[in-house]
Amino acid sequence: MVKNIKAEVKNLTFSYDKASTGRPVLNSVSLPVHEKSVTALIGPSGCGKTTLLRCFNRMHDLYGSVKYEGKIILQPSGFDILSNEVDPLEVRMKVGMVFQKPNPFPKTIYENVAYGLKIRGIKKKSYIDDKVEDSLKKAGLWKEVSDRLKASASALSGGQQQRLCIARALATEPELLLLDEPTSALDPISTAHIEELVGELKKTVTILMVTHNLHQAGRASDFTAFMYLGDLIEFGESSQVFTNPKEEKTENYITGRFG
Amino acid sequence: MKYKLRRQLTEKLIEFILFLAAASSVVITFFIIYTLVTEAFPFFKEVGFKDFIFETEWTPLFENAKYGIAALVSGTVLTTTIALFVALPFGIITSVFLSEYANDKVREVFKPMLELLAAVPTVVYGYFAMQLVTPFLQKIFPDLSGFNALSAGLVMGIMIVPYVSSLSEDAMRAVPQQLREGSLALGASKFQTSFRVVIPSAFSGIASAFILAISRALGETMVVAIAAGLEPKFGFNPLGPTETLTAYIVQVSQGDLPQGSIGYRTIYVCGIVLLLFTLTFNVIGQTIRHRMEKKVK
Amino acid sequence: MVDQSQARLMKQIKFLKAQDVVFWFVGLFVLAGAFLILFALIYDMAQTGIPRINQEFFFNFPSRFAGKAGIYAAWVGSLCVVLVTALLAIPLGVATGVYLEEYAPKGWFSRLIELNILNLAGVPSIIYGIMALSLFVYQFGLKQSILTAGMTLGLLILPIIIVTTREAIRTIPNHIREASYALGATKWQTVSSHIIPYSFGGIMTGVVIALSRAIGETAPLLTVGAVAFIAFLPTAPVMATAPYVSAQWLMDPYTVMPIQMFNWISRPQEEFHVNAAAAGIVLLSMTLVLNALAIFIRYRFRKKYKW
Structure with missing residues (x-):
């Protein structure tokens, strides 16, 4: 499988505390993210996979001073996400994110999807209407909600809410979509829906996904990165990582010997 | 056995005292409403409700008293x-x-x-x-x-x-x-x-x-x-x-x-x-x- | 087509950043402005009042002559009234709080008491005053006495003490109770040796704040007939002859600090306004000291227990 590289992590070392001299949370991680494909981050709790994901849209910057060393480059523009000169707002406008627990705003379904456009200062109603419809269709939610766009988002089921959050992120046409364990709060049927949706979305969007669920990583991803204690242990095509891991730690993890 | 009984009694007594304290707040509300209503009641025997609502002057202590609230x-x-x-x-x-x-x-x-x-x-x-x-x-x-x-x-x-x-x-x-x-x-x-x-x-x-x-x-x-x-x-x-x-x-x-x-x-x-x-x-x-x-x- | 270009994006980001900075300053400005105004007011009052504050001011009775008038009767009266208030409101309030949190069965009755307390807390203080006028002064025949005043303010601050007691108790995690019951303790043993001691800091904070409110409260005491012109102190509680103690002071007429201040403000002569400013400074100091004490207690106890 040959794909262009959409984003590239280069020697990323990250600590929550600027003054910290101890072991960093991420230790010199390098990783390519291929365009229009799904890359899964797996590993035991505390391995740094969510921390890595949250570096991609600078969410850590919200909680005080943190230390990034290394780069995350978006291609083809060569835009360095972690650069000090880059405003986190700009990063977040380019990189969308969906969280563990569905977090729709207590507004209408329409307002939720339109939110990202409105905060970018877009006011043209016809454009927003089209975008809302388009994003809801992409998120596979249009058929269920087209007749009640003005209803409150909190009336939707958990799985629908999560698809709404995906639609909300899609509306702003992100260059990269981050999914942080998007199904961990959902029931099996909703989970299957989301996985199916991820498979559909990768035709148009580049996706980086953290997951706890190895089956999900195996089923839904094209590439898999295994992390352990802040190190990237192994990266490869998912078929290879799951059937024929090169590293012993990877093998132990996917065969359930720890984690 | 006697000890147990005494213990139970003390427990009940304490609970009762605490209950009385809590109930006293209801008594206060009762007194507020009771005093307000009983002290104000005779007023409405003297002053018509219509004047009270529609009059625009309030001079209850004057010779020519008006009671427009x-x-x-x-x-x-x-x-x-x-x-x-x-x-x-x-x-x-x-x-x-x-x-x-x-x-x-x-x-x-x-x-x-x-x-x-x-x-x-x-x-x-x-x-x-x-x-x-x-x-x-x-x-x-x-x-x-x-x-x-x-x-x-x-x-x-x-x-x-x-x-x-x-x-x-x-x-x-x-x-x-x-x-x-x-x-x-x-x-x-x-x-x-x-x-x-x-x-x-x-x-x-x-x-x-x-x-x-x-x-x-x-x-x-x-x-x-x-x-x-x-x-x-x-x-x-x-x-x-x-x-x-x-x-x-x-x-x-x-x-x-x-x-x-x-x-x-x-x-x-x-x-x-x-x-x-x-x-x-x-x-x-x-x-x-x-x-x-x-x-x- | 809507322009999604990089240049437009950067313009929008610049705008958003500027908006954030502007609001940060607006917030700071409003807060700092409010305090500045308050400090300016206090400073102005202090400038007028402080020259008037000396030993005579503290130990003179009120007088027709502004220059000779003092706050002796007022501060002694305030202390006596607050003592009565505390004796009534603290046990009653804490007991109610404990009952509602630890004993009351969840049902219509406790919901009724709860609603009732919330509404009592919202009743204007002047309403307590006219209730006390009818009930304590006339029906109970307690006249314009320290006892009447203390009880009136006691009822007024009762809801504050109940609410803070409950909040303090609620911070104690359930496993503490379970640990105590598991050792065979009864409910009262659990309450008296765990719940009350552990929530003591929170309860005391609420009590002190409530008492500081009582010291500054004016309106209800005006209606129950506090008199501003009192040229004597309440009867001493101890005597040289048998029975050595006396509760007569409870039935004495009185004045308190805020009433004294109000009386001086209400006079047309400018010299009395100077007295009012001086009394205001003393009164403000009393309440601020109590509030600082409350903040200190809260800080001390917050560090003491970690669940």
Whole structure:
């Protein structure tokens, strides 16, 4: 499988505390993210996979001073996400994110999807209407909600809410979509829906996904990165990582010997 | 066996004593309603309900007595409205600032100071309004009389800012962090997140804060008694003197007031009207708040 | 087509950043402004009042001559009234709080009491005053006495004490109760040796704040007939002859600090306004000291227990 590289992590070392001299949370991680494909981050709790994901849209910057060393480059523009000169707002406008627990705003379904456009200062109603419809269709939610766009988002089921959050992120046409364990709060049927949706979305969007669920990583991803204690242990095509891991730690993890 | 019995008895006795304490709060409410109603009741035998509502003059202690409650109610509404014009914007700005913008250090400086603002005795605020704010305002509005609704209302507004802001800040802080992250992850600024996501999410809490603040302002006494003048007048002129229900009660009860006289009765009549107003806002405010707390859980 | 170009994006980001900075300053300005105004007012009052504060001011009775008038009767009266208030409101309030949190079965009755307390907290203080006028002064025949005043303020601050007691108790995690019951303790043993001691800091904070409110409260005492012109102190509680103690002081007439101040403000002569400013400074100091004490207690106890 040959794909262009959409984003590239280069020697990323990250600590929550600027003054910290101890072991960093991420230790010199390098990783390519291929365009229009799904890359899964797996590993035991505390391995740094969510921390890595949250570096991609600078969410850590919200909680005080943190230390990034290394780069995350978006291609083809060569835009360095972690650069000090880059405003986190700009990063977040380019990189969308969906969280563990569905977090729709207590507004209408329409307002939720339109939110990202409105905060970018877009006011043209016809454009927003089209975008809302388009994003809801992409998120596979249009058929269920087209007749009640003005209803409150909190009336939707958990799985629908999560698809709404995906639609909300899609509306702003992100260059990269981050999914942080998007199904961990959902029931099996909703989970299957989301996985199916991820498979559909990768035709148009580049996706980086953290997951706890190895089956999900195996089923839904094209590439898999295994992390352990802040190190990237192994990266490869998912078929290879799951059937024929090169590293012993990877093998132990996917065969359930720890984690 | 005997020991066990004694232990059980003590337990029951203590529980009973504590129960009595809790029940006493209901007794207090009963006494409030009972005294207000029984002391005011004879008033309505003498004064017709129609005059009470539609008359616009309130001169119960004059020879030619008139009992138009509207005069006092208009004064109360006027000063409360002025106070809200100060308390609402300032309360919202401070609570957004403290809950969404300020870091822990800034918050730890300002929060206790806000509490101190709330601790200043109302009679001292009354002094401020009359001795300092009125002379200052007179430079801006030369027609402002020495006693006026404007400076009393403004000072009252400042007085209830801490109350509004602490209740609304509680409501904003109860908004789950995931909602903020959801907004910020889309590239929203703090300002957009605060005003488009946090405030709408905390809306019922903020609304109840405002409604409870209205109830506070309606019942506030000393500032208006000192600075607003003691002239019952039907009308809404902020630059002139006025009198509120509370100020009237203070004014009349300072004189010699034989029990059972018509003057004595009128303070209970004003008390009932005042209580009806504040209770209404209080019940609405508490209901909204209670619903919000349930929803958050 | 809507322009999604990089240049437009950067413009929008610049705007958003500027908006954030502006609001940060607006917030700071409003808060700092409010305090500045308050400090200016206090400063002004202090300038007028402080020259008047000397030993005579503290130990003179009120007088027709502004220069000779003092606050002796007022501060002694305030202390006596607050003592009565505390004796009534603290046990009653804490007991109610404990009952509602630890004993009351969840049902219509406790919901009724709860609602009732919330509404009592919203009743304007002047209403307590006219209730006390009818009930304590006339029906109970307690006249314009320290006892009447203390009881009136006691009822007024009762809801504050109940609410803070409950909040303090609620911070104690359930496993503490379970640990105590598991050892065979009865409910009262659990309450008296765990719940009350652990929530003591929170309860005391609420009590002190409530008492500071009582010291500054004016309106209800005006209606129950506090008199500003009192040229004597309450009867001493101890005597040289049998029975050595006396409760007569409870039935004495009185004045308190805020009433004294109100009386001086209400006079037309400017010299009395100077007295009012001086009394205001003393009164403000009393309440601020109590509030600082409350903040200190809260800080001390917050550090003491970590669940």
